[in-house]
Amino acid sequence: MILYIFVIFSVLSSSSSYAAVNDFCVADLSGPDGPAGYSCKKPDTVSVNDFVYSGLGSPGNISKLIKAAVTPAFVDQFPGVNGLGISLARLDLAVGGVIPMHTHPGASEVLIVVQGSICAGFITSANVVYFKSLRKGDIMVFPQGLLHFQINAGGTPALAFVSFSSARPGLQILDFALFANDLPSEIIEMVTFLDDAQVKKLKKVLGGTN
Amino acid sequence: MILYIFVIFSVLSSSSSYAAVNDFCVADLSGPDGPAGYSCKKPDTVSVNDFVYSGLGSPGNISKLIKAAVTPAFVDQFPGVNGLGISLARLDLAVGGVIPMHTHPGASEVLIVVQGSICAGFITSANVVYFKSLRKGDIMVFPQGLLHFQINAGGTPALAFVSFSSARPGLQILDFALFANDLPSEIIEMVTFLDDAQVKKLKKVLGGTN
Amino acid sequence: MILYIFVIFSVLSSSSSYAAVNDFCVADLSGPDGPAGYSCKKPDTVSVNDFVYSGLGSPGNISKLIKAAVTPAFVDQFPGVNGLGISLARLDLAVGGVIPMHTHPGASEVLIVVQGSICAGFITSANVVYFKSLRKGDIMVFPQGLLHFQINAGGTPALAFVSFSSARPGLQILDFALFANDLPSEIIEMVTFLDDAQVKKLKKVLGGTN
Amino acid sequence: MILYIFVIFSVLSSSSSYAAVNDFCVADLSGPDGPAGYSCKKPDTVSVNDFVYSGLGSPGNISKLIKAAVTPAFVDQFPGVNGLGISLARLDLAVGGVIPMHTHPGASEVLIVVQGSICAGFITSANVVYFKSLRKGDIMVFPQGLLHFQINAGGTPALAFVSFSSARPGLQILDFALFANDLPSEIIEMVTFLDDAQVKKLKKVLGGTN
Amino acid sequence: MILYIFVIFSVLSSSSSYAAVNDFCVADLSGPDGPAGYSCKKPDTVSVNDFVYSGLGSPGNISKLIKAAVTPAFVDQFPGVNGLGISLARLDLAVGGVIPMHTHPGASEVLIVVQGSICAGFITSANVVYFKSLRKGDIMVFPQGLLHFQINAGGTPALAFVSFSSARPGLQILDFALFANDLPSEIIEMVTFLDDAQVKKLKKVLGGTN
Amino acid sequence: MILYIFVIFSVLSSSSSYAAVNDFCVADLSGPDGPAGYSCKKPDTVSVNDFVYSGLGSPGNISKLIKAAVTPAFVDQFPGVNGLGISLARLDLAVGGVIPMHTHPGASEVLIVVQGSICAGFITSANVVYFKSLRKGDIMVFPQGLLHFQINAGGTPALAFVSFSSARPGLQILDFALFANDLPSEIIEMVTFLDDAQVKKLKKVLGGTN
Structure with a gap:
């Protein structure tokens, strides 16, 4: 009887093996890019390492002047997020560090303070400013496309991770x-x-x- | 005067011939796949057979144990649905047949009972169960991504067709x-x-x- | 030890009970309607009957002239599909029956022939016609917004079910x-x-x- | 100190250079086409001319009979709109000119009268007609997929521009x-x-x- | 026989009258607003004037300094576009007029020059500038969320209309x-x-x- | 001359004040809920505290058995994310702690390990398992709707934050x-x-x- 189960599941799995292809679409960074993202790596060449990224594990190269660094884990660094509408970045702010005024043209952002204290704010189309000093564990959301900034608000280095509602949120720094x-x-x-x-x-x- | 009409429509149709390309995007299964679906076959290689599929016309290979079969008409079987956000499958349940607990990670489903009687149900994030015995002609909707199942609830074979809100809904069978x-x-x-x-x-x- | 499991799951379920709200959004047909669909019934007033509909179980009222009937299971008849991007309808075509030329302004459609034989077709922006005589079990897809039609192609009554990629696909019959x-x-x-x-x-x- | 700024911004810009790729996706018309649009030209081959189009600057070839012309600036003419959900067209209607009854299967439209007077209308799924004589500067919206038309309503040539909510709206002219x-x-x-x-x-x- | 046609179409139209509701969703500006737009006016209170707007027919109030005016036809001025992913605005630039650096957080834009000459440009996440002097009839696309500007580039007043890929594109003027x-x-x-x-x-x- | 600037910007800001409404749509948790999210709080009742949430700042109530806790910051806890396609949660895993097998029916997830070591994995529709032991700073993505789990893989407590591609991702725990x-x-x-x-x-x- 156990054998019969095996037979029937084989039938069922014939459909699931077809369907599996779009459970995910790991970016083939050398293939064609399109409005919805990169084309997919062949499923049989995908490994767990396509879904894991270690590049946010250490601080970015912190400048002495703005005393900050942004380390992205967007689709180009982290191909597993292709087409999934999500990505991350790491913010390191030394004492006095600043992430200058910027926008993400195609994504909303949520920041979580992991270490230190950060003053963060954004400005709306109605020119209203929302800003607040955030402590460790606080989270703040920055709605899509609006000017915003982050400043180390304490006497110690600050570390934050930011999530985006897009695999490729863009980053337009005003001064640049x-x-x-x-x-x-x-x-x-x-x-x-x-x-x-x-x-x-x-x-x-x-x-x-x- | 009739000639004039022809002339003007030729002008109009110059735009429509360009535009026609994305009335549909029949999957080129050998071309690049992407987050929004496969790339399109060249329009001039498309025929009516790309939009028609006969694979649901006969029962799947029914196992003696679970006494059921799932026959998909997803984009990989039925390239005409590529990018259109819809697909179908056929469920055959012999007496005592069961479609085991499963999810479709990327789609909602509507089932219609064409023959026999089926007990179908789903479970929500709040762990509430909704299940009911369906008769011929009844339809039931299973919201996206939730665990659900179908059981032949009668003394005769049952046949159902299911529609999905995606061309590639996925199928994750819990036991597998x-x-x-x-x-x-x-x-x-x-x-x-x-x-x-x-x-x-x-x-x-x-x-x-x- | 069993008690401990219960405790931890209670903690976990506090989040799942919040989240459950948008596993589905059964239409409150008396509430506000919006671009994405109706507002939701309160989850605790929802029952399995919101997800089941029996109105497609019997033939529509067939006219002697066009010898056909369309019976919809759109969100207004079947509130469980609200916001899920899917709906159904039943087509009954007596001998000589016709579903006249029409469009669905907001949805693609897949038809499955359950009984009899149907000649179905659609026309593209490039004015190309795709039509074919379908037999029982055949399915055909009609891409979004294009003119299409169905004609009973046999000497017996025909029955088909159609699925749409929208909970409210619209229906614009050319002659009307x-x-x-x-x-x-x-x-x-x-x-x-x-x-x-x-x-x-x-x-x-x-x-x-x- | 100025040097330091430069250093930090180089770090920042490493992320922005990656991200820049999907600020836009100019269509590579010779590359693969997909459900979301054409694949993208390599960013370093893009110039301002990909974002500018001059083809709407002069009247289309006006027929003596229907006395009108439609000149599209869809993605196939204007590759810069690929994936951006927007496109344009120019309507020239000589005295007595008519844009015959048609639909755009995949887009809503807004028309603006730049010269002359135009009687425009659309018909809904409920068979209700909305039509009105528009003067210079008036705008009118035609919801997605519905039959609509435009007629020169004055004694002088009329000029209008129409915008679409898609880069490739399609155009299905009823008579064709x-x-x-x-x-x-x-x-x-x-x-x-x-x-x-x-x-x-x-x-x-x-x-x-x- | 004619009577029979009427009967069958009544049956058909019972579905179309249900479906008609979401052919459009004219904004009820006094009702609840949501992420996808305003709630809909009751269909029987909608008239053609909900789909027509005359507010772009005359120049905005031009300042002597920046010598320009922006007149929006977004959903709040033009309720017919609610949920349709499209809106318009009018730009009047006197000699020397400037639309200052700004973004639309939620929309791409296409500009068409109707009168005069306009120098327009945008800047990408990679800090690349694309700008060009546009003549009457030229169109230019500004991808979503990026900084851009328009300057009257000629010796005469300039008039342009801009279309957006959203019914409520937002407008964030950098200086403000x-x-x-x-x-x-x-x-x-x-x-x-x-x-x-x-x-x-x-x-x-x-x-x-x- | 300065006065003139003020005048023109007042004109410009008349449009931006209209547009500001949908820069964001903070959830009115007592208002109607819909398929795209809650209806919006009136903009003039919104404060910075709607965009900030402190509930992830301290560990959840950790059970002695599974030695773990999930603390959500979904739209019901954090109304500022309504309609923005993003949310967060905090995972605390004591030594030996486990987040049991579960799915998020409507979202993809990215996890970042902030403290300790976590073994995390997911299973696809093709029944392939991808799992790996993650160290502090590693991130892993779990594609939408698939079964996945997290286990404390080290000898010290582990802390992780997870981001979702939806404001209300749902959470279906298999055992529950x-x-x-x-x-x-x-x-x-x-x-x-x-x-x-x-x-x-x-x-x-x-x-x-x-």
Whole structure:
């Protein structure tokens, strides 16, 4: 009778083996990319290591100036999240560290403070600011596409992990967007109302031209 | 004047011929697969047979033990549903037949009883059970991702068709997931609270190792 | 020790009881409706009968003329499918019966022939026609929003069930859209190129005015 | 100190350079197409011209009969919209011009009158007609998948732009779908209730066979 | 025989009248709002005027300084687009006019120049700038969530219409987000690297405090 | 001139104040719930505390038996995530602690180990097991709807945070679904192949009846 069970399950599993393909779609980073994500690795070449990533286990390379580092685990670093609408990153903020004003064009974010204290905030389309000093264990959500920032608010290093509602949330850092490329200074000034001296000073710092 | 109509429609149809491409996207099963489905066959290689499937027309191979068979018409069998968020399957349940406890990780399901009588049920995250004996013509919906089952509830063979809200709904049969692979028995026991003897008995039946 | 298990599961279930709310969202048909569907019945007022519907168990009221009937199990008839992206309908076609040319503005459809033989077809944006005579057990998919039709192709009554990729797929029957309302005949003629006599003849049949 | 800023931002930008890939996904029209759109051009081959299109700058080829032209800027003409859920088209209607009854199977539409006056309308699944004469600057929305039309309602040429909620909205023109292919006349007559003479007359005009 | 047609269509239309409800969901602006949009007006209170909006027909109130105006036709102004994933706005730029650097947190945008000449651009997560001078009839797409701007590039007033891939795209103007609220200057300076004098100067102009 | 800036921005901000409403949709937990989430709190009643949650800051109530606790921050605990497609939970595993086999019917999950070592795994529709021992800082993704588990793999307490791709991911714990309700033992045995004694033993432990 036990043999019969085996037979019937073989029949059942014929369908499940077909279906298994889209339980997941580990990114084939060398294959075609599309609006919904990368194409999938062949299921039989997938191993548990495609679903595990160790790159967030140690601090990023912390700058002495902004005293902070962002280490992403987006689809390009962590192919297992391809198509699953989720990814992570690690934030290290030394004392005085700052993650400058930025947006994620395609994702909402939730931050959890694992160590230290962080002042975090975001600004809405109605120009309302929501910010608060967060302690270890606090979480805060930043709705999709809005300007936000994080600042080490304590006297010790801070560590946070952030989750995104997309496998590839994007990251547009305001200062880099404005001052680290070849957008002409006069255009920047027209569309930001910043003074010429200010624009040129930051362009110099951040490597912008024109 | 008739000629003029033809001319203008040729202009109009230039746009419609471009647009036609994504009226549908018949799966090219040999092409790249992605999070949203397979890539599309070239439209000029598509025929009506890509949109028609006859594999549900006869009963699956019914086992004497569980006395049931599942015959899928998912995207891998029926390429015309690629990207359309829908697929079908056929359930044959002989007298005493059972579709064991299972989930579809990525789809809701509606079942329609075409012949006989079926006792069907599902269990929610709140551990509430909803089950009922269904007669010919009755339909029942199983919300996405929840454990559910079907049992022939009558003295005659039963036939049902099930529809899914995905072209590739997946199918995770509980017993196979637990007992038909190499997940070590001690881990299974830790995470299911089943007795060692029970686990080993079912592993033996279903071909599991470790 | 058994007591301890009970304790821990109580802790776990505190989360699952919260989460249970959106395992499903049975439509509260008297509550607010929104772009994603109706608002949900309170979970504690939900019973298995919200997930089961018997209205497809008997043939619709078949007309002697078109010799067909459509019986829907959309969210308004079958509240359990609310928000789940799936619904059903029953098609009864007497000998010579026809489901006239129509679209579902918001859903793809899969048809399964349960009895008899049906000639079914659809037309694409590129004006290509795909049609075929289907036998019992055959299934056919009609991609979203395209004009399609079904005709009893045999000498016996035909029965089919159709599944949709939406809980509320819509149903726009071409003749009714054109001839069963107060859209002025002269406008109809301008935008369809039909003759005035043809338009007025069908308006008279279908109850249109103007 | 300025050097330090540069260093930290380099660290930050390592994540942003990865992420940049899916800020957009310009269609590689020669690459694989999928349910969510075309695969993406390599970011370093993208230029501003992928995001700009000049094809709507001049009127389409206006027929003397229907005195209208539709010029699309869908993904096949304008690859920058791939995956972004938006596209445009230009409507030119000479005096007496008509955009015949049609649907977009996969998109809602908003029309804006830029010049002249247009009578536009749509019909719902409940066979209700909504139509109105629009003046310059008026906008009108046509919900997804419903039959609709536009007629020049004034004594001067009219110009409108239409936006779609999809990069590839499709365009199914009723008369072409019915009369410009090889769908047999007898089937058309069965599913539309049109007279044989009417069907054959329009087939002749529009190039249909059978 | 004509009577029979009427009978059968009545049967058919019983389903279509149910289904009609979600052909559209005109916003009930006084009802509950949700993640997918406003709740729907009762279908029998809807008129064609819910689908038509005249507010873009005349220029917005143009400031002498930035010499520009933005006039939205989002769901709050134009309830017919609720849930349809599309909306519009009108841009008037006098000579020298500027739409300052901004984002739409939840939508992509396509701009069409109807009059004059506009220099438009956007910046990606990789800090690459794409900008170009657009002439009458040119269209340009701005992918979701990215910083972008428009400047009148000619010697005459410019008029453009913009379409969005959302009924409520949001609008976050950089200067207002930074300088028109109570976000403390010292925080702004930490997260933007702007000088204190610059921040305070713009706060004064834009009404910011702290 | 400064005054003029103020004037123009007032015009601009009239649109942004409308648009602000859907930058976020904080759940009104006492209002109607729908398929896309709860209805929104009025924006003027929202404060920063709606976006911050402190409930994950301390360990859950750890059972002596399974030596673990799950503390959710789903939309019902953390209303700010409503409609944003993201949520969190905290896992505390004492030495020997186990999170039993379970699924999230509507979400993918990423786990990050913050303290200790965790053996985590999931099983696919093809019955393949992927499991690995994770160290502090490692992350692992569990694709949507699949059975998975976590076990403290070290000699010290373990702490992990998990992120979900949904504001309300659901949580179906296998043992509770099977043994903690009134699903009759004979049905359980038919659909799981478990022995009667095993079923009754676990029903007794977990509070199941019948």
